[in-house]
Amino acid sequence: MSLSKHAGATSNTGSAGSIGPVGIVANPASGKDVRRLVARASVFDNQEKQAIVGRAVIGAVAAGATEFVYLNDRHGIVANALAEHPHVNARSILEGDTMTALDTISAARAMKEAGCSVVMTLGGDGTNRAFTLGWPDAPLIPISTGTNNVFPNMGEATVAGAAAGIIASGLVSVAEVSRPHKLIEVSIDGERDDLALIDAVLTRERFVGARALLSPEQLAAILLTRADPASVGMAAVGGLIQPVKHSSSKALLLKLCGDNEAQAKHKIKAPIAPGLYTDLHIEDIDVIGLDKPVIWHGPGVLAFDGERERTLLPNQYATLKVTRNGPKVVRISKVMRKAAAKGCFVT
Amino acid sequence: MSTQISNDTLIDMHRRMVRIRLFEETAGKMMEDGKIPGALHLYVGEEAVAGGVMVHLSDEDQITSTHRGHGHLIAKGGEFDQMFAELYGRSTGYCKGKGGSMHISNMELGILGANGIVGGGPPIAMGAAFGNKFLKNNKVAVCFFGDGASNEGSFHEAANMAGLYKLPVVFVCENNGFGEYTPQANHQAIVDVADRAAGYGMPGVIVDGMDAVAVYEAAGEAVDRARSGKGPTLLECKTYRFFDHVGVRGMGLTYRSDEEVERWKKRDPILLMEERLLEQKVLSAEQIKAVHDITSEEVLAGIKFAEESPFPDPSSLTEDVYA
Numbered sequence: 283m284s285l286s287k288h289a290g291a292t293s294n295t296g297s298a299g300s301i302g303p304v305g306i307v308a309n310p311a312s313g314k315d316v317r318r319l320v321a322r323a324s325v326f327d328n329q330e331k332q333a334i335v336g337r338a339v340i341g342a343v344a345a346g347a348t349e350f351v352y353l354n355d356r357h358g359i360v361a362n363a364l365a366e367h368p369h370v371n372a373r374s375i376l377e378g379d380t381m382t383a384l385d386t387i388s389a390a391r392a393m394k395e396a397g398c399s400v401v402m403t404l405g406g407d408g409t410n411r412a413f414t415l416g417w418p419d420a421p422l423i424p425i426s427t428g429t430n431n432v433f434p435n436m437g438e439a440t441v442a443g444a445a446a447g448i449i450a451s452g453l454v455s456v457a458e459v460s461r462p463h464k465l466i467e468v469s470i471d472g473e474r475d476d477l478a479l480i481d482a483v484l485t486r487e488r489f490v491g492a493r494a495l496l497s498p499e500q501l502a503a504i505l506l507t508r509a510d511p512a513s514v515g516m517a518a519v520g521g522l523i524q525p526v527k528h529s530s531s532k533a534l535l536l537k538l539c540g541d542n543e544a545q546a547k548h549k550i551k552a553p554i555a556p557g558l559y560t561d562l563h564i565e566d567i568d569v570i571g572l573d574k575p576v577i578w579h580g581p582g583v584l585a586f587d588g589e590r591e592r593t594l595l596p597n598q599y600a601t602l603k604v605t606r607n608g609p610k611v612v613r614i615s616k617v618m619r620k621a622a623a624k625g626c627f628v629t
Numbered sequence: 630m631s632t633q634i635s636n637d638t639l640i641d642m643h644r645r646m647v648r649i650r651l652f653e654e655t656a657g658k659m660m661e662d663g664k665i666p667g668a669l670h671l672y673v674g675e676e677a678v679a680g681g682v683m684v685h686l687s688d689e690d691q692i693t694s695t696h697r698g699h700g701h702l703i704a705k706g707g708e709f710d711q712m713f714a715e716l717y718g719r720s721t722g723y724c725k726g727k728g729g730s731m732h733i734s735n736m737e738l739g740i741l742g743a744n745g746i747v748g749g750g751p752p753i754a755m756g757a758a759f760g761n762k763f764l765k766n767n768k769v770a771v772c773f774f775g776d777g778a779s780n781e782g783s784f785h786e787a788a789n790m791a792g793l794y795k796l797p798v799v800f801v802c803e804n805n806g807f808g809e810y811t812p813q814a815n816h817q818a819i820v821d822v823a824d825r826a827a828g829y830g831m832p833g834v835i836v837d838g839m840d841a842v843a844v845y846e847a848a849g850e851a852v853d854r855a856r857s858g859k860g861p862t863l864l865e866c867k868t869y870r871f872f873d874h875v876g877v878r879g880m881g882l883t884y885r886s887d888e889e890v891e892r893w894k895k896r897d898p899i900l901l902m903e904e905r906l907l908e909q910k911v912l913s914a915e916q917i918k919a920v921h922d923i924t925s926e927e928v929l930a931g932i933k934f935a936e937e938s939p940f941p942d943p944s945s946l947t948e949d950v951y952a
Contacts, residue, residue, distance in 0.1 A: 319834050
């Protein structure tokens with residue numbers, strides 16, 4: 283079944299979106315780092331990711347999607363999933379040769395250029411951060427296959443795909459089912475800019491290393507776009523004291539004091555990674571407005587969305603501010619309710 | 630998990646990596662000049678793996694190595710004199726000149742052997758780990774192997790038993806993208822060997838094998854896990870060999886492009902390490918140069934020792950031979 287026949291009918295309702303290909307990025311590296319060893323994070327092998335893409339494509343086609351573009355990673359996750367649907371019009375938009383986050387960043391730029399109406403990403407917070415580096419205000423349906431999964435949806439890929447198909451067919455516009463996500467914009471003196479979607483952390487470690495952020499005594503500061511007590515990772519640390527919603531025009535800034543209990547205003551036990559609770563000492567906590575600059579000085583390492591990413595030398599500093607310039611994250615349930623109301627799936 | 634790493638450990642890792650690099654570069658030249666007999670499979674490009682893992686081990690801990698084993702042996706404490714003597718086939722070598730490049734072993738250093746058989750190491754490491762658990766001696770066995778070896782039945786049998794009995798062993802897969810001359814995509818249907826861990830009830834994780842600090846952190850967790858009785862780990866290090874499968878230039882086959890090699894060389898593990906040492910003011914440029922200079926002298930001394938050593942006496946032909 284395809285719902286593309288409805289596209290023209292709904293274009294007169296005033297709520298139709300732009301028609302364009304569905305982008306697909308499946309990060310082959312997500313769900314495999316050292317956090318499987320030091321914490322109890324989920325493992326996502328690439329067969330499972332392929333199956334998830336397959337279900338999402340079936341959902342999207344059922345909802346009327348007719349054109350797909352994808353990052354062709356060396357694992358062939360998307361290509362293999364699409365091979366089971368030879369009737370689907372799909373093309374690789376980029377060959378993922380570097381096997382690093384650069385592939386995702388480059389694919390994001392190419393998908394923007396190609397006019398994708400919506401993009402499905404498979405990964406965790408880190409994958410979506412990489413995509414956002416290439417296309418900051420992308421229309422996204424993030425599907426969770428990562429470690430820290432505050433940003434992506436934990437729902438079923440078939441339905442996520444259907445939502446993508448409905449948007450790609452122009453039956454529902456991204457604007458009516460999404461809200462721009464908050465973003466932490468980071469400038470580091472003398473170096474390229476960076477960003478985070480959920481959390482930026484200053485840790486007093488020295489190296490990026492294996493990336494996992496699991497030395498609580500080294501944490502110096504945390505800046506959060508969302509603080510959610512029902513999440514895992516740094517968002518939980520803030521959320522367990524002072525929740526800040528995705529919809530709020532606020533951000534949360536925490537100053538930590540390592541092992542110095544006497545200095546701590548708050549002592550909490552928080553899940554800093556899946557299956558890993560630890561005690562943390564918080565010296566200060568501030569709810570701050572959007573666009574307010576926060577300055578962090580080196581030495582240390584900056585971690586974004588759960589992974590150590592950038593080294594700050596003793597004479598360096600970083601300026602961070604939370605804005606609402608992030609990706610337009612599609613609310614799948616809202617898309618499906620609108621689709622149902624329009625009778626999109628009635629045969 | 631504490632990821633703080635001391636300056637002493639950084640300096641130690643760097644020294645081990647430089648020792649591997651300079652040994653291998655010289656050994657490769659000696660082989661291609663016809664001074665060292667037989668085939669050498671050189672470890673240049675993969676030094677961060679041996680360096681990052683081995684700093685967690687004592688002489689009591691055991692390793693099994695591969696046909697590309699010099700790096701493991703040097704990082705585990707192998708001396709240049711006996712290493713070169715073995716490559717030269719001299720009686721002063723680790724195996725009295727009868728083992729050669731692919732069979733160097735030394736029980737005092739816990740080196741259970743390089744191995745010319747692809748996939749030969751895992752059952753030996755598993756057996757050593759079984760012994761360690763049985764004897765409650767607190768030792769850990771580390772098995773180095775490649776992406777190609779992960780296709781062999783011996784790996785799967787060893788991994789199965791290690792997972793079943795929660796043995797103190799770490800399986801370190803050095804995935805350099807090629808099984809000899811065969812690109813990984815042509816010899817296995819997966820790209821991440823770590824995915825295979827789930828089938829044997831152990832965690833499988835991936836780490837950047839060009840970054841010694843990353844390997845150090847992940848290997849530390851895996852070794853601690855093994856030593857504390859929690860069982861085995863499959864640690865996949867994504868790495869790359871800068872030289873050919875055999876020797877430096879090898880046979881000049883076109884199984885990979887020069888551009889690909891050059892791309893990987895931009896992430897040379899020793900250069901990456903030295904950038905960090907300088908950036909963090911752990912060592913100065915002069916101190917780094919001194920490490921290279923001293924090591925170069927040791928390499929030359931090792932060659933001199935080997936060239937001046939006698940060949941094994943023909944009367945010892947059947948000694949130390951097991952058949």
